[in-house]
Amino acid sequence: MSEPVSALNRATFDGLAHVQEAGLQGMITLRGTVLDEGFAKAVSDVTGLALPGQRGVVSGGDSTLVWMSPDELLLLCPHGDTSDRVAKLTAALGDTHALVVDVSDARAIFTLSGPQLREVVAKLAPVDMSPAAFQPGTVRRTRFAQVAAAVWLSDAETAQIICFRSVAPYMFALLCNAATPGTAVGIF
């Protein structure tokens, strides 16, 4: 077994916001009928979290559940715990019609932090980033310039952004460019 490495090995940049490739992150795709009690119970039992509603994000302990679509959730957990969580979820779900699959290495995750992060995101994603419209606890599946991404705030001044691993260098360059010092829009 070799030491696993993330797409950009925790590269960072400082500008309007602090940009960092956040390193290895366990990610598990859960597909199922969210309204199905069996599914909801099994997921809650294993994760210790209530299921998020539409465009919701729920965190607790070392886990976060992110709403991805009406029949898809994303569970974030420590990278090393992924196989264990997959096994536990699969066991808990039993005969419930659901899919549990490890997608940790299919993605890259970035954190964007600082008071101006909203503007950096708003330069790239067609999302209303105003504080009135976007608060911690909400996720948006959207695009950043030309690639698919999801974004949510883990606190008032920290955003989490996930994209496919293959476009991590593009995403990093995009975020750095949008965070170039001296380019603040000044509206949030």
Add this chain to the structure above:
Amino acid sequence: MSTRLATGGRLTDRSKQVKFQFNGQHMRGVAGDTLASALLANGQLMMGRSFKYHRPRGPVASGAEEPNALVNLGKGARFEPNQRATTTELFDGLTASSQNHWPSLQFDIGGINTHLSRVLPAGFYYKMFIHPRPLWKHVYEPFIRRSAGLGAAPDAETVDGDTYEHFYAFTDVLVLGGGVAGLQAALTAASSGAQVLLLEQNAHWGGRTPVDGGEIDGKPAAVWISDTVQALEAMENVTLRLRTMGAGVYDHGYVLGYERLTDHAPETPGPRHRLWRIRAQQIVTATGAIERPLSFAGNDVPGVLLASAVRDYVVNYGVSIGDRTVVVTNNDDAYRTAICLHEHGLTVPAIIDARQNGGGALMAQAEALGIKVLKGRAIAKVKGSRKVTGVAICAQAGEGGVLDVIPCDAVAMSGGWSPVVHLWSHCGGKLTWDDTNVFFRPDLAKAPTSHDGAPFVIPAGAANGHMHLGATLTDATTAGSSAASAAGHQPRSTVLPKAVAEAEAAIMAVWLMPQGATVALRSKAWLDFQNDVKVSDIQLAAQEGYESVEHAKRYTTLGMATDQGKLSNINGLATLSAALGEAIPAVGTTTFRPPYTPISMGSIAGQARGEIFQPVRQTPLHSWHEAHDVNWEPVGQWRRPYSFVRAGETVEQSVHREVTATRDSLGLLDASTLGKIIVKGPDAGKFLDMLYTNMMSTLPVGKCRYGLMCTENGFLMDDGVVARMSDDTWLCHTTTGGAERIHAHMEEWLQTEWWDYKVWCANVTEHYAQIAVVGPNARKLLEKLGGMDVSRETLPFMQWVEGTLGGFPVRIFRISFSGELSYEIAVPASQGLALWSRLHADGAEWNATPYGTEALHIMRAEKGFIMIGDETDGTVIPQDLGLSLAISKKKADYLGKRAHARSHMTDPARWQLVGLETVDGSVLQDGALAVAAGKNLNQQRHTQGRVTSTYHSPTLNKGIAMGLVLNGPDRMGEVLDFTKLDGTTVKATIVSPVFFDPEGEKQNV
């Protein structure tokens, strides 16, 4: 001559000198100048030559509507043509040059065109240069291109020196235009608590009201403006933006805002332009109005300006166009110019008012100042060519008989005002003709509507046809209030400001001056200054049958190019309607399209340039390839190694080396880009049986099967190996290009047609690095890493196994796309590079050789394996490719089955896959056609086949190819002629498509 006045210029700061250059001459302006006002202050009235006749031209306007004063701006990496001097803010070091003249602005050879204007009428190019055809390309077009044109194209090799960006904004109410109407609308809307975004294209608030005067709430208008801006700035729910133009209004409240951040200060860091991509619930268009020129002979001579522009230059910049200005008008507003000039100590020899009874209170005021007013009069002709020397006066009612000549240096003309309805119209707002006020105004009953059928654009103030200050503010209050309510906010009662401004007498429609002007006069009466369209041109177009305003526009070029007819449209269509004898509303307007004024290409591209022009997808092994002399091939957005070129090798040699090394010993391929989709559920087998042409439900756990997917129309869309992971789970491999497409295809069928199937799928393509270990020594390498039994007995061909290989968690698929003993190893991407490096290190003893896509292609072609995109092109069905065995006869249905039964699909004359070998061993050209006897109706040779893949096989040391040929499989051994690009043909024999190891002995070990 134009000059700077001793005092004045409310927008300028005379204490700050600004140096700039025009046509190589050093000049000085002052802070706050536009390039136009600074040039005028330097006596430079002539700023360019016209497009077609190369006539001398000066500015006619003072803002965005300017058609004439276009310059080449900047140098090198910051060069930009066709910039309006009137909206270019002056800065230290600005460099500009005039356009469309040769050899110089003062002396221009093309100016001879003006003397030829009688033989260059509307549609001249269409009429004259059609025959003989070959002359168009080689004689006429080069000549016309040289003589007609705007600014110089930027140098093709020079990269734009600035940066640009986009910004996504969302708001309840968007107000476009920061004049008094926009400010009042914003204030009213904001009082409701709604989010308000207010954009103003210029660098100053208040529009033209400070120039026109008037009182609001007992204060001078300028004071009210600054108070209101302060009030808005203090509100948290309001965002104000200067130098930001509402460029276009689109469906569902989508608006483009064009912010010019550093055009006025190029050394400031940050982006030059920012394109705002705005979603607004409600849009208020407070875009003001534009003054119309009058059509009289010589109205394009430098020194003839719009009356509003003349007073703008005096009041805003302290610049006069001339000492003696004749004002010519059909309405009261132009009297403001006369009064303004008089107040600034300049002379107005006469006001020529086309109305028989003249005007109202403003006329009385002018007359009280001692200014002569000539009623019922018109300008017959402007005297002078490069500058105005005088005007000949005639009766408006007549044909142009000269009554008097008045010497002057400038003419201030006003044909009335047109509301700026562009943004109202972009998304479908209709117009209505207002006969009293003589303009088109928004038809409020036919507003642009959103998804719910409700209007989402509200015009306000002058843009809505309310020209009087009091009416403007009343209308803006209503607009702001309506916008807030429509966006779901309750407007609080705001006090309507009380405005005081002079009452105005009625305008008289004047479309030609004098009304009965002779042909000679009409031929010098310009409608469109930028495109050199005159009254006579429109009349000729009407006479020749161009009755539709859209046709007349294209025939005469009226309203085209960078100004899009801001000054000319209404005059042009009024002229057309008169020529056709129809009412103006019956003729209608041309279509208003975004952007309002041209926006930079850079702003459209935004951040997409250089490194982030497009996403480049990288596999987990990308960095290794880069460090090992990779020769990249773009495959969609991926970069894949085409080959690894060693020192001293050609690309072709590197490819051949890679094939030979793999066939002889051991090759390693980065196959990570291949699509991997998990399909799970009780109905997964049934689902896959519908997607693939063959059976997947019967595949035993642990085994792999090659499958084909067809579209509903039966055409082959993708292929790949399917592995059964467990009782209810399959893993489908797709082509590199198919990963997202096939995943979407699956979801579409599951969500729209087979929603009752219990199936989930997930695209896990990027979770894995996938490495093909290929060649006679492949097993030895895996055994050396250890940890898994990969023997022939335990892991036979077309099976897979999961385990730990050399410490790596892997799945190993024993599949082969090369005909060699081959294992594809999937490992989590985070460990991909480590495994790849390990395979190279441990495989060194067998000369482990990384190979790229070209070696992959050659090896698959040697084996006769098809490639999606080579052998298929969207018209090919599996049966064409000898793949009938992969089509289940047992299944009741699958996507494409019905299509495969259609007569055209079962036609025995469909071209079929064969192998091809040239008689002389050469390589057939890609896409070459097999010719047949005879020619078709287009005198092209008949064909009977085409090459789909062709390579030099280093293994067989000859050219090999695959192709589709009429009755091919029945014609083995037959020799056909294949085309070459040089027109000759080459002979090739039809053979089996399997060139190498037809028994499969090499992979079956």
